[in-house]
Amino acid sequence: DIQMTQSPSSLSASVGDRITITCRASQGIGRYLAWFQQKPGKAPWSLIYDASSLQSGVPSRFSGSGSGTEFTLTISSLQPEDFATYYCQQYYSYPQTFGQGTKVEFK
Amino acid sequence: EVQLVESGGELIQPGGSLRLSCVASGFSFSSFALSWVRQAPGRELEWVSTVGGNSDNTNYADSVRGRFTGSRDNSKNTLYLHMNSLRVEDTAIYYCAKDGNYYGSGGLDHWGQGTLVTVSS
Numbered sequence: 001d002i003q004m005t006q007s008p009s010s011l012s013a014s015v016g017d018r019i020t021i022t023c024r025a026s027q028g029i030g031r032y033l034a035w036f037q038q039k040p041g042k043a044p045w046s047l048i049y050d051a052s053s054l055q056s057g058v059p060s061r062f063s064g065s066g067s068g069t070e071f072t073l074t075i076s077s078l079q080p081e082d083f084a085t086y087y088c089q090q091y092y093s094y095p096q097t098f099g100q101g102t103k104v105e106f107k
Numbered sequence: 108e109v110q111l112v113e114s115g116g117e118l119i120q121p122g123g124s125l126r127l128s129c130v131a132s133g134f135s136f137s138s139f140a141l142s143w144v145r146q147a148p149g150r151e152l153e154w155v156s157t158v159g160g161n162s163d164n165t166n167y168a169d170s171v172r173g174r175f176t177g178s179r180d181n182s183k184n185t186l187y188l189h190m191n192s193l194r195v196e197d198t199a200i201y202y203c204a205k206d207g208n209y210y211g212s213g214g215l216d217h218w219g220q221g222t223l224v225t226v227s228s
């Protein structure tokens with residue numbers, strides 16, 4: 001199975017900050033990577049697919065990059081509604097696997 | 108607008124069986140793969156199963172293979188998860204999610220609100 005490791009596990013930031021979350025795969029997955037946002041008690045919301053393509057309706061302050069084994073999710077200017085937990089997921093091969101999550105908290 | 112509505116979750120004893128349903132609307136149902144993803148209380152997301160557009164390609168997590176069966180009825184726009192031999196560790200919110208393509212290699216793009224399965228004596 002492909003292991004997905006996110007870092008950091010949590011981070012504290014302020015409104016307006018630029019933040020970056022890293023996701024590393026235990027083996028190459030091309031660009032078959034997605035990012036999701038989840039708020040407490042809510043279903044996940046899809047942000048990015050194919051490593052860097054924004055899902056419909058996702059604000060342009062979100063961006064993704066990377067290929068192979070290392071990927072990043074960047075929020076260029078953190079907004080109050082962005083405080084949440086973020087997950088990466090590989091869909092290069094089965095079983096599809098998720099990272100453990102990165103919680104973005106208010107500083 | 109894409110909508111996915113799960114149902115069927117309940118409190119059930121270990122060893123029991125349950126069937127979850129996910130009714131979809133707002134897209135060409137048979138043209139896209141659909142997945143089940145679960146989340147135990149306080150834990151991360153865990154992929155469970157993906158069913159291809161015509162049920163011709165179904166995959167499972169090791170933790171549920173042989174106990175869970177994913178299926179779909181394209182005439183009813185409905186995805187199912189048949190769960191047998193349930194264990195305490197199957198306790199979770201179960202989400203239905205739509206894939207971006209027929210094969211399950213397009214990335215999940217829409218999610219339902221989830222249905223809670225609690226396995227306890």
